[in-house]
Amino acid sequence: MSGPWFFYADERTASRLRDPGQAVVMVGSFMGYPNFGDILQLKGALRWHAAQTGCTPILILDVDAITDDDYPARVRRNYGVESLVFFCTYPLTNPPAGLALVPTMPAIPNLHLYGGGFLNPLWGDFLVSLVEGVYAAFGSTRYLVSGQQVDPAFRDAMAAHFTRCPPILAGGRDPTSAKVLASCGVRAAFSFDDATECAADIAAALTRNGEPGGPHALVHLNASGYTRSDGEAAQLATLLDRLVTLRDHLGPQARFTLLQAYTDRRTYDIADTLGVVQLLDDTFPLREYGVLHLDRIAMDLGREGWDRGLGLTPAPTIALTSSYHVSMLCAMMGVPCWMEGRNDYYRQKRSGLGHEHADFRVFLANPTAATLADGLAARSVWLERLSEAWAAPSPAATLREAPSRRVPPARAWTGKQTVAKLREHLLAWAKDAEASAVRAHARATELGARLGQVEGAFHEEKETARLLRAQIDDLGAQVRDLAAARDATAAELDGARREVRTLGEALDAARGELVRVRAELGGELASWKAWANDLEGQLARDRARLATLEDLCGMTIQRLRRMTA
Numbered sequence: 001m002s003g004p005w006f007f008y009a010d011e012r013t014a015s016r017l018r019d020p021g022q023a024v025v026m027v028g029s030f031m032g033y034p035n036f037g038d039i040l041q042l043k044g045a046l047r048w049h050a051a052q053t054g055c056t057p058i059l060i061l062d063v064d065a066i067t068d069d070d071y072p073a074r075v076r077r078n079y080g081v082e083s084l085v086f087f088c089t090y091p092l093t094n095p096p097a098g099l100a101l102v103p104t105m106p107a108i109p110n111l112h113l114y115g116g117g118f119l120n121p122l123w124g125d126f127l128v129s130l131v132e133g134v135y136a137a138f139g140s141t142r143y144l145v146s147g148q149q150v151d152p153a154f155r156d157a158m159a160a161h162f163t164r165c166p167p168i169l170a171g172g173r174d175p176t177s178a179k180v181l182a183s184c185g186v187r188a189a190f191s192f193d194d195a196t197e198c199a200a201d202i203a204a205a206l207t208r209n210g211e212p213g214g215p216h217a218l219v220h221l222n223a224s225g226y227t228r229s230d231g232e233a234a235q236l237a238t239l240l241d242r243l244v245t246l247r248d249h250l251g252p253q254a255r256f257t258l259l260q261a262y263t264d265r266r267t268y269d270i271a272d273t274l275g276v277v278q279l280l281d282d283t284f285p286l287r288e289y290g291v292l293h294l295d296r297i298a299m300d301l302g303r304e305g306w307d308r309g310l311g312l313t314p315a316p317t318i319a320l321t322s323s324y325h326v327s328m329l330c331a332m333m334g335v336p337c338w339m340e341g342r343n344d345y346y347r348q349k350r351s352g353l354g355h356e357h358a359d360f361r362v363f364l365a366n367p368t369a370a371t372l373a374d375g376l377a378a379r380s381v382w383l384e385r386l387s388e389a390w391a392a393p394s395p396a397a398t399l400r401e402a403p404s405r406r407v408p409p410a411r412a413w414t415g416k417q418t419v420a421k422l423r424e425h426l427l428a429w430a431k432d433a434e435a436s437a438v439r440a441h442a443r444a445t446e447l448g449a450r451l452g453q454v455e456g457a458f459h460e461e462k463e464t465a466r467l468l469r470a471q472i473d474d475l476g477a478q479v480r481d482l483a484a485a486r487d488a489t490a491a492e493l494d495g496a497r498r499e500v501r502t503l504g505e506a507l508d509a510a511r512g513e514l515v516r517v518r519a520e521l522g523g524e525l526a527s528w529k530a531w532a533n534d535l536e537g538q539l540a541r542d543r544a545r546l547a548t549l550e551d552l553c554g555m556t557i558q559r560l561r562r563m564t565a
Contacts, residue, residue: 004407005133008063008086008099010072016083017058023083023108024055025138027131028194029116032065032075032086036261037325038116039298040195040202041147042079045114047197047302052387055110058083060134067265067416069097078299087130091410109394111140115147115173115194117324120345122226124154128161135165141394145170146386147194149348150177159184169389171382174352174375187389191382192375195325198301202294203332205307213314215250218335219243219289220259221276222322224269229343236279242320242338242360244285249364250318256289257312261323263295265416294326318367324349328372336367 009017029035030042042059049055059079063086065071072084086099095101111134118127135143145167150158162170162184171191172178181188193199221239228235247254262272274291277284292312300306319330319337324346330337331353339355341347354370357363 004089005130005137006088006091007102007105007137008088008092008095009084009102010098010100012072013058013083013085014100014102016056017085017102017106020056020058020083020106020108022053022055023058024049024053024110024112025058025060025085025108025134025140026081026112026114027060027127027134028112028114029118030061032061032071034263034295034299036294036298037195037323039079039295040198040301040325041115041193043298043301044194044196044198045112045146046079046081048194048383048386049112053110053390056083057081058085058108060130061086063088063092063096063099063413064416066096066413072097080302087133090408092413093410094412096413096415105137105139108138109141111135111138111143113143113145113148113167117149117345117349119148119158119177120151120154122345124151124157128157132161132165140165142390143167144386144390145181146191146382147171147173148177148181149173149352150180151345151348152176152180155180155183162186166395168392168395169386171386174348176348176351189382189385190375190378191386192372192379193325193328195328196376196379198298199325199329200332201307202297202301202310203329205310206312206329207315207333208307209311209313210315211313215254215318216312216314216316217246217250217254217256218259218312218316218319218321218326218330218337219246219256219273219286220261220319220321220323220326221273222262222340223271223276223279227322227340227342227346232279235342236276238342239276239322239340240280240283240285242340245360245364246318246320247285255314256286257316258289258291259321259326260291260293261295261326263293294329318364322346324353327353327355327370331370331372334369336363336369338363338367 026042026045028038028041028045030038046057049057059075059081061075061084066086075084076082085102091101092099111131113131116127118124134140143165146169148171150172158181167186170181170184170186170188172181172188173191173193175190178188178190223232223235223239225232247256258273258277260273262270264270264272267275271279297306297310316330316333316335319327319335321327321330321337322340324339327337327339327349337355338357338360339346339350339353341350341355352375353372354374
């Protein structure tokens, strides 16, 4: 999911935003939904700011978490935060609880992304987009990230986010997350969990009066979709098997306390402990148990008398959980705990808390409490580094404006839905669908009549098309005949061309021979002319000599005649 983001506040918050003073904007896992671990992470971050920075918190919440007009007052009472800003991804036509759009936020440099498990392919894009929308809206410069579980598969997205919004320090709540954050090129460390100190207070209260008294099992179950990678049926079958195995292992005298960590009216989406009891229906194997609402304890934490009557008796001896923070609480109580891990997200949680058992029955044979020594030691170092980083001057802002995106159309607020409301919506939708079906049927009848007319015209056009096709076929035959004749003529023409080419070559050869003969005859003619000229000269000379002889003969004859006369 991505923005644009729209921010709403009631007049009580709006008046404080006009003069916020030294404040810190808080974004994190608690967005208004009552989850034990999310509440503790928020309260842990609030506790740190109260002790170390003195900044007034401004809490960023989801407008869809609102249940009624009294909701903001309950949040203020439960968390001790006066300034509440609600986000939405579209403009609201009917904001609830006296909220109004806040078009421009004051410049507040401090932004804290406190602990949670959202930075993964499932929710990471949503959270990063929200943080960047808040970062831009408030003009943040001192950006702190703490207590985050980061999926290695989300590393590139985090690196890109840190390029746009560089943090002064980034904390991963488990070693894997810390390594992923460090690989993004920012100052990062193993911070452990932001809920640590608050969870320790609750663990101390729950074990304060605990005396040994036989087996006592703590049970937390979660069958929500995000807790598994397989189907709900397989998950419920596993949880049922765990419960039966645990019950039989502990014996008939065992006491059970069910831990409800997530009280939420969205039972269509969230299946925490009591919801799982309902999902298991008549197969649920326990018939007597107590219920402890951890989310209510977390909300009351810090208020006067919050820990009154909290001690668990007898002391818990073993736990079965489907929650990271419930498992962490059990470790702080020294209670051996089996934590479910049905996908990579939860397996990273298990690893972060040091859960090593791979088989539930092996765990039951030798239950040992997880140690949080490494995490607690890292937490001490982290808090020192955090104080130093916060005391340093604020860096320059890098994201002045949120990316420009298309603004969606305004919509009416619907709030957090219940199954009953969803059923009403479904019935209304079904009624609308039925009316639409009636209209569609009438329209279909009308179109059917029109279709009959169209079919008649179609058949006429089809007959015309058939006649045209016959004509086209005749013309095609004629075209084929002409093409054949054309091909034959072309073949004859090619033959004539070849003959002409042959005759031309012969004529060229004859012309060459004629030139050669002419050259030879020309030489011979010249020779004959020279010979004739020589012969003519010789003849002329012979004629001259003959004339001379004739003259001599004449003279001789005259002499002879005179002599004889």
